[in-house]
Amino acid sequence: xxxxxxxxxxxxxxxxxRLEDNLWRVQGTLPGIPLYRVMTVIKRxxxxxxxxxxxxxxxxxxxxxxxxxxxxxxxxxxxxxxxDAARFKARYPNLRVYCPRPAKKKVEEIVPVDATYESFPNGxxxxxxxxxxxxxxxxxxxxxxxARTSLIFNDAVFNMAHRKGLPGFIFKxxxxxxxxxxxxxxxxxxxxxQKGAFRAHLERLSELPNLVRVIVAHHETITxxxxxxxxxxxxxx
Numbered sequence: 001x002x003x004x005x006x007x008x009x010x011x012x013x014x015x016x017x018r019l020e021d022n023l024w025r026v027q028g029t030l031p032g033i034p035l036y037r038v039m040t041v042i043k044r045x046x047x048x049x050x051x052x053x054x055x056x057x058x059x060x061x062x063x064x065x066x067x068x069x070x071x072x073x074x075x076x077x078x079x080x081x082x083x084d085a086a087r088f089k090a091r092y093p094n095l096r097v098y099c100p101r102p103a104k105k106k107v108e109e110i111v112p113v114d115a116t117y118e119s120f121p122n123g124x125x126x127x128x129x130x131x132x133x134x135x136x137x138x139x140x141x142x143x144x145x146x147a148r149t150s151l152i153f154n155d156a157v158f159n160m161a162h163r164k165g166l167p168g169f170i171f172k173x174x175x176x177x178x179x180x181x182x183x184x185x186x187x188x189x190x191x192x193x194q195k196g197a198f199r200a201h202l203e204r205l206s207e208l209p210n211l212v213r214v215i216v217a218h219h220e221t222i223t224x225x226x227x228x229x230x231x232x233x234x235x236x237x
Contacts, residue, residue: 005110006090010056016064020145022125024065025215028055030083034167036219037081040152041065042126042143048072050126051095052141052152053081053217054088062091071095073121076113077154078138079106081217086111101136131156133198137191140205149208151226152215156191157202157233158184160219181214181222181229182236192237199234206230 013028022043027036039055049069053076057065065071071092076085076099089095089111099107101116117139120128128139134156141152160178162168171177177184183192192198205211206227214222214229222229 005086008056008087008091009084010058013055013057013061016057016061019213019221020143020148020150022145023143023150024068025221026055026057026061027219028057034163038215038217038219038221040141040215041068042141043069044072044123045125050075051088053077053154054084056084056087073098075099075141076103076107076111077217079103081154082107082110100130100138103137129201131198132201133194133196134191135193142208147210149211150213150215151205151208151211151230154217155187156183156198157214157216157230158182158187158218159214159216159222159229177218181233183233188237195237199237202230202234206234 011029011031013026017025019025024041026039030037037055038053040052042050044050047069049071050073051071054074074085074088074095074097076082076097078100089097096114097111098115098117098120099113104113104116107113117128117130125144128141130136130139138154138156143150158177159181162172162178172179175184175186211226214226
């Protein structure tokens with residue numbers, strides 16, 4: 001890991017959102033790209049933390065996370081979401097790094113990978129399901145907060161409002177990633193291998209009991225009727 005990859009470099013981000021007793025979220029910016037990115041942190045029953053899509057935060061925010069629990073697992077949810085992975089590994093040398101199996105080679109260009117999703121330590125509080133129809137390229141993390149269920153997606157589902165200017169044109173017409181819950185054109189082109197299988201998996205997830213939110217890797221969390229939103233996303237395939 002080079003010094004450039006491991007030096008703690010912070011880009012603008014918002015305050016930590018405490019969604020549940022065991023689930024926090026942070027939204028941040030990407031350098032040179034008009035796209036927001038999202039990190040989620042899940043606290044497991046043993047007090048350890050699973051960091052999904054790690055974002056290097058200001059020191060006060062990192063100290064707050066460390067006071068909450070012990071960072072133990074870093075999830076790099078695909079090869080395009082590895083920007084701060086080496087920084088987290090350098091800060092927390094004992095972190096175990098997980099990623100989807102097809103992304104392992106590219107992720108390991110930045111940070112050593114301990115295991116893929118097939119070996120993730122699933123439990124009643126948290127589990128990962130590789131998404132059907134994507135040949136293992138991405139998964140969805142299912143978080144239980146008592147009876148309440150939250151889903152954490154990466155790029156497989158987008159929820160971004162239309163934007164203005166050239167970026168808005170690109171997101172709306174070229175990548176087709178804006179305009180509410182949907183599967184973007186880029187995901188369809190590069191990740192989706194079996195549309196029917198992926199659609200069916202999204203529809204099954206929409207039926208999970210007490211589903212209260214769907215967290216996505218870019219922009220807004222879905223909290224208003226998340227079951228219907230997943231069905232809407234499935235219909236864009």
